[in-house]
Amino acid sequence: MTPDNMQAPVLRDPAASRAQPWRTAGWLLLPLVVLVGILALLLIAKPLERLTEGAPPVELASIERVRLTPGLISLSVRADGSQPVSVAQVQVDAAFRSFTIDPPGPIGRLGSARIDIPYPWVAGEGHTIVLLSSSGVPFEKVIEVATATPVWDGPTLVMLAIVGVLLGIAPVATGLLAFPAMGTLGANGIRFVLALTVGLLAYLFFDTLSEGFEQAGKALARLRGPAVVLVTMLVTAGALTMIGRRHGRAPEGVALATFIAFGIGLHNLGEGLAVGGAIAAGEAALATFLVIGFTIHNVSEGFAIAAPLVGRKPRFPTFLGLAVLAGLPAVPGVWIGAQAISPFWIAICFGIGAGAILQVIVEVTSMIARRGGAAALLSPAVLVGIGVGLAVMYLTALFV
Structure with missing residues (x-):
C-alpha cells in the first residue's frame, strides 16, 4: 500500500511532450510576428504622413x-x-x-x-x-591648410612607417629598459609597480574613450557614434576577458604582459591615426609636435608592460615581441590616418582600444588582490602607485 505522504508518479503524455518544443517556439515567434505587423502598418498605411504633409523635408x-x-x-x-x-x-x-x-x-x-x-x-x-x-x-x-593627400608609394610608406616606429616601438622599448631595476624590488615595491600600471592604464582608458567620443561627434548623429564607442568597448573587454580566462584562471606573468601590450598597441593605433590625420590635413608642425609628445608619453607604457614580469626571468625575444606588439600598431595607424578615413571608423578603433585597456585594468587589479588579499587594494603602496601613474601620464600628456 502507498503511504499517505507519498505521491503516485505523474504519467506524462508522450504526444504532449513531443509538442512542447513546437509550442515554445510558437510563443517565441509570436512577438516577432506582431512586430512585423506593426512595422507593416507604419510603412504601408503611413498614418503619420497626414501630420507632416506641410512640413519641409529634412x-x-x-x-x-x-x-x-x-x-x-x-x-x-x-x-x-x-x-x-x-x-x-x-x-x-x-x-x-x-x-x-x-x-x-x-x-x-x-x-x-x-x-x-x-x-x-x-x-x-x-x-x-x-x-x-x-x-x-x-x-x-x-x-584650413591645403596639402596633397599622401599617395601609397614606396618612399611615402617607408617615411610614414619610420614615424610610426618613433612614435610607438621606440618609446615602449625604452620604457622596458627599466625592467632590471624592477627586479630588485621587495613585496611592497612590486605592489607599487603593479598599482603604477593600473594608474597608467586608467589614464590611457579615459584618454582613449574621450578621443573616441570626439571622433564620434564628427560623424552623422544617426550613426549613434558615442553609443557605438561604448558598445564596442564593452564587447572588446568581454571578449578579451573570455579569451584570457579560457583555461579557468586569470592571466599572469608573460600572458598578462601580452594583454597589456595588446591593449596599449590598440591605443597607439589611435595615436597613429591622430598623427596621420594631421599629416593629411597639411599640419606638419602639429604632426611633429604630436610625435614628440606621444614619444615622451609612451615611455611610461613600457613600465606598465614590464610590471607583471617582475620576479620572473623572461628572455630578450619576449621583450622584443612585447615592444613590437605594443608599438607596431602605430605604423598602420599613421598609414590609415594619412588617408583621412571616416571619423566613425576612427571612433570604433578607439572603442576597441578602450575595451582592451579596461580588460587589462581589471586583470592587474585582480592580481594585486590575489597576491595580497582584498585589503591590499587600499594599502599605501597601491594608492600611491595609482596616484603616481595618473600623475605621470597627465604630465607627459601635456607635451602632446
Missing part, C-alpha cells in the same frame, strides 16, 4: 573625408534625413564649380557618394567648400 549630410590631388578636390559625403539628398550645386571659395558625383543621383539615407571637383587648389592656403542641395540646404567644409 536633409542632412556630412562630409566625412577630403582628398586633395593636383587640380582635384574629392569629397566623401554621407547623407541622412527624411528624404535622399540631391547635390545640385557646389561652391569653392564662393564660386560655383562643376563637379561629378559617383554613384550619380540622390544620396539615400546613410548612403555615401564621392564628389570630384576640378579645382586648382593652392598648397598652404585655406579653401571653403559648400554643397547645396536641390532644396537649397548648404553643407560646408573648411580646409
Whole structure:
C-alpha cells in the first residue's frame, strides 16, 4: 500500500511532450510576428504622413573625408534625413564649380557618394567648400591648410612607417629598459609597480574613450557614434576577458604582459591615426609636435608592460615581441590616418582600444588582490602607485 505522504508518479503524455518544443517556439515567434505587423502598418498605411504633409523635408549630410590631388578636390559625403539628398550645386571659395558625383543621383539615407571637383587648389592656403542641395540646404567644409593627400608609394610608406616606429616601438622599448631595476624590488615595491600600471592604464582608458567620443561627434548623429564607442568597448573587454580566462584562471606573468601590450598597441593605433590625420590635413608642425609628445608619453607604457614580469626571468625575444606588439600598431595607424578615413571608423578603433585597456585594468587589479588579499587594494603602496601613474601620464600628456 502507498503511504499517505507519498505521491503516485505523474504519467506524462508522450504526444504532449513531443509538442512542447513546437509550442515554445510558437510563443517565441509570436512577438516577432506582431512586430512585423506593426512595422507593416507604419510603412504601408503611413498614418503619420497626414501630420507632416506641410512640413519641409529634412536633409542632412556630412562630409566625412577630403582628398586633395593636383587640380582635384574629392569629397566623401554621407547623407541622412527624411528624404535622399540631391547635390545640385557646389561652391569653392564662393564660386560655383562643376563637379561629378559617383554613384550619380540622390544620396539615400546613410548612403555615401564621392564628389570630384576640378579645382586648382593652392598648397598652404585655406579653401571653403559648400554643397547645396536641390532644396537649397548648404553643407560646408573648411580646409584650413591645403596639402596633397599622401599617395601609397614606396618612399611615402617607408617615411610614414619610420614615424610610426618613433612614435610607438621606440618609446615602449625604452620604457622596458627599466625592467632590471624592477627586479630588485621587495613585496611592497612590486605592489607599487603593479598599482603604477593600473594608474597608467586608467589614464590611457579615459584618454582613449574621450578621443573616441570626439571622433564620434564628427560623424552623422544617426550613426549613434558615442553609443557605438561604448558598445564596442564593452564587447572588446568581454571578449578579451573570455579569451584570457579560457583555461579557468586569470592571466599572469608573460600572458598578462601580452594583454597589456595588446591593449596599449590598440591605443597607439589611435595615436597613429591622430598623427596621420594631421599629416593629411597639411599640419606638419602639429604632426611633429604630436610625435614628440606621444614619444615622451609612451615611455611610461613600457613600465606598465614590464610590471607583471617582475620576479620572473623572461628572455630578450619576449621583450622584443612585447615592444613590437605594443608599438607596431602605430605604423598602420599613421598609414590609415594619412588617408583621412571616416571619423566613425576612427571612433570604433578607439572603442576597441578602450575595451582592451579596461580588460587589462581589471586583470592587474585582480592580481594585486590575489597576491595580497582584498585589503591590499587600499594599502599605501597601491594608492600611491595609482596616484603616481595618473600623475605621470597627465604630465607627459601635456607635451602632446
